[in-house]
Amino acid sequence: VTGEAGIGKSALVAESAGRAAAAGLAVLAGRAVVDEGAPAFWPWLRVLGQGGEHGLEPGLLDLTARVGLDPSVARFQAIEETVAALRAAAARAGLLVVLEDLQWADEASLRLLDRLAGELAGTRLLVLGTVRDPDRGRRPPDALGDLAAQPPVHTLPVAALGPAEVAEFLGDRVHRTWPSQVHRLSGGNPLYVRELARLLGRDGRLAAPATELDLPIELRRLVVQRMSQLSPACRDLVGACAVAGEEIDASLASTLADGDADALLAEAVAAGILVADPLGTDRLAPPDRRRARRRARRSRPAG
Numbered sequence: 001v002t003g004e005a006g007i008g009k010s011a012l013v014a015e016s017a018g019r020a021a022a023a024g025l026a027v028l029a030g031r032a033v034v035d036e037g038a039p040a041f042w043p044w045l046r047v048l049g050q051g052g053e054h055g056l057e058p059g060l061l062d063l064t065a066r067v068g069l070d071p072s073v074a075r076f077q078a079i080e081e082t083v084a085a086l087r088a089a090a091a092r093a094g095l096l097v098v099l100e101d102l103q104w105a106d107e108a109s110l111r112l113l114d115r116l117a118g119e120l121a122g123t124r125l126l127v128l129g130t131v132r133d134p135d136r137g138r139r140p141p142d143a144l145g146d147l148a149a150q151p152p153v154h155t156l157p158v159a160a161l162g163p164a165e166v167a168e169f170l171g172d173r174v175h176r177t178w179p180s181q182v183h184r185l186s187g188g189n190p191l192y193v194r195e196l197a198r199l200l201g202r203d204g205r206l207a208a209p210a211t212e213l214d215l216p217i218e219l220r221r222l223v224v225q226r227m228s229q230l231s232p233a234c235r236d237l238v239g240a241c242a243v244a245g246e247e248i249d250a251s252l253a254s255t256l257a258d259g260d261a262d263a264l265l266a267e268a269v270a271a272g273i274l275v276a277d278p279l280g281t282d283r284l285a286p287p288d289r290r291r292a293r294r295r296a297r298r299s300r301p302a303g
Contacts, residue, residue, distance in 0.1 A: 001128065001129065002132075003157060004133060008158050008191075009131075009132075010100065025124075028098070030099055032102055032105040032106070034104050043099050054089040054092065055088060061078050075111075079115050089125075096128060113147065161188040163179060166193055173207065180210075230268065230273065231264075237258070253265060
């Protein structure tokens with residue numbers, strides 16, 4: 001699934017994962033990260049770490065355990081054994097593997113994905129990956145490499161919303177002049193559309209005729225404006241956790257928070273600054289995540 005940042009790749013994948021789980025398939029997820037310290041096979045290690053009950057475990061990709069082997073031979077064996085284990089896991093009740101942000105995946109992870117793609121025939125295994133594509137589908141993202149040429153691989157570009165779709169998103173309670181204005185400012189990027197709609201709705205401007213907006217359309221600056229609505233303690237916590245990377249660990253937050261970390265995380269979730277990962281690849285402990293969601297539901301504005 002390819003497309004620019006904010007276009008809806010993760011939303012599409014999350015919906016697919018939800019339907020797969022409802023149909024009884026196992027769903028395992030991993031995400032590549034921009035961090036030079038990440039080990040080889042990082043997204044796959046996350047996938048295998050969730051698959052214990054399906055006969056999967058991260059040790060399959062532990063090259064250090066293959067004593068005496070040339071590194072290239074050790075990697076080859078690890079990949080082959082992992083492919084076989086994934087095929088076996090899928091044979092039981094079906095398996096969906098989600099790999100997010102493949103544009104940041106290391107070479108070893110992509111090689112494993114390429115090898116697995118060649119072994120999908122006759123299996124009940126689906127691999128669903130997302131790749132950030134700043135070129136908006138005009139050419140295959142570099143991260144796909146030769147993978148896209150394999151017969152089992154299908155590339156699905158996610159396009160921007162059209163004017164009619166933006167109008168549908170905004171609903172029938174907005175002035176008829178706003179959909180075209182929001183579409184022009186956002187370029188149809190769903191994330192930008194959502195942010196603009198929230199800002200305009202908060203200010204009560206959507207019911208009146210559209211006017212020129214003295215608002216930046218870059219998401220970074222939109223988020224900065226929304227961050228200003230958070231309490232000082234919540235802003236401090238989000239800023240401190242951001243230094244640790246894109247995933248926020250609840251135990252880390254508790255050591256950094258100036259107050260109740262659970263309540264502050266819930267405040268950030270309710271404001272849309274943080275999102276609880278629907279695929280379960282975040283590192284929030286389940287009890288903390290459930291409490292944050294309950295508090296977020298109580299504090300989220302109607303609509």
